[in-house]
Amino acid sequence: MFNGLRRPQFLNTPHNLISKLMLHPRAANYSRRALYYFESAGLIVIAVATIYAGYQETLLMVSNARVTLADLLLMFLYLEILTMVGLYFESGKLPVRFPLYIAMVAMARYVIVDIKEMDNIRLLGVSGSIVLIALAVLVIRYGHVRYPYLEDLEDLEASKDVKHRD
Structure with missing residues (x-):
């Protein structure tokens, strides 16, 4: 089905x-x-x-x-x-990180394409936004590693059991 x-x-x-x-x-x-x-x-x-x-x-x-x-x-x-x-x-x-990665690349592309027309304040704002999104990805990733979801723990335990049987 x-x-x-x-x-x-x-x-x-x-x-x-x-x-x-x-x-x-x-x-x-x-x-x-x-x-x-x-x-x-x-x-x-x-x-x-x-x-x-x-x-x-x-x-x-x-x-x-x-x-x-x-x-x-x-x-x-x-x-x-x-x-x-x-x-x-x-x-x-849908991991939240993927749209954040897409946003970072899109903002980097925006800077590259429009750098000549961009004033310093806008460039600083876009660059700061990219750094902020990168920090958000880091925090989310840390949270997933430090505090995994229950089903992720079950999958990890199941994979360990399979490895021990081999």
Whole structure:
């Protein structure tokens, strides 16, 4: 039914928002499935649009016979978006870090492309924003390592058991 993809966690848990609305179990099941299909459709649209944008950018680089750093950063943004979509399809989860990485690259591209028209205050503000986002990624990563989620601990224990059996 899910074509080999990992089933999203919210489809398995009875204690989610849909169940808390006290819907009939069958209605709650249909609601969860509808939500899953709408999310999947939205992610497919995002992936197709990103691939098309990357294709257009590639054609533009070929027609100009020139590749700039801004072009490469834009292609990197497209790849990050596709990675984020793929990760969500595989795990049913979207790490907060990925949009933050995308934001940092987008802001760096903004600085590179518009550096000539940018005044010192704006440059300082954008640079400070990049540093702030990088610190947020660091704090989030530290939190995941120091205080892992319960299911992450269970996965870690399961992987240790498999290694000990070998």
